[in-house]
């Protein structure tokens with residue numbers, strides 16, 4: 001496997017960075033996770049735009065322009081002969097001293113990994129996920145805006161650990177007021193009649209690219225798609241609940257905190273959005 005690192009494609013074993021890199025020392029950096037399907041890179045431009053937005057907010061200069069980044073992603077797939085892949089784009093503050101001061105980091109580190117996609121087990125999609133809400137609250141936008149896809153994911157990892165300790169695969173994180181935000185790496189949706197609801201970004205959720213694609217598919221299906229504040233009560237009494245994310249795509253949820261959602265099996269709206277999403281990934285993308 002060849003990895004792009006600071007301007008060159010190098011063998012995986014040679015793709016190493018300094019222990020003084022602030023991406024490692026402080027989580028000072030930003031990233032994107034992207035997927036390609038049968039040689040089509042899904043929503044590549046949207047992911048690259050979001051990477052630039054994250055970088056802009058943390059005042060990190062990405063060493064390549066947008067078009068050059070798009071081409072590095074495409075080259076990463078070609079050089080590794082990948083058509084169905086997971087692509088990780090990472091930009092860190094670069095090598096510096098011990099100490100937070102980003103001015104000590106003279107050159108940002110940019111790397112791109114393209115690897116085979118690790119698919120989630122099929123039973124997740126067949127049977128649906130059982131979820132719990134956890135005590136770890138989602139970061140508030142006023143402290144660390146979830147729109148920044150930063151290298152510091154401890155907020156999410158702490159929530160994930162809580163779920164795992166309780167015997168669950170994934171956690172629902174709440175806002176400090178107890179409103180539903182998102183899961184540790186996926187957005188959450190509720191189906192109630194013909195309504196398709198998802199929490200608004202200001203409550204503290206990443207504006208997911210899959211989330212947007214699913215909202216558009218919902219509108220095309222004439223669903224009443226809305227960003228709305230959701231409580232646990234709304235989840236418990238939903239007809240259907242599902243999660244969206246680049247890695248997971250669309251995952252049905254069948255229980256939340258021990259309450260059965262709807263019929264307790266993946267529902268018809270979830271199924272039909274999964275079908276439409278699958279079809280979209282086959283036609284909509286930047287060619288490798």
Ligand code: PXG
Nearest residue numbers: 033185186187206208209210211245246247
């Ligand atoms: N919320 C959070 C906190 C995320 O990190 C999503 C929602 C879904 O967003 P997208 O744009 O992917 O629909 C994410 C995305 C990984 C990985 O390697 C994580 C994400 C995406 C891809 C890979 O764990 N998080």
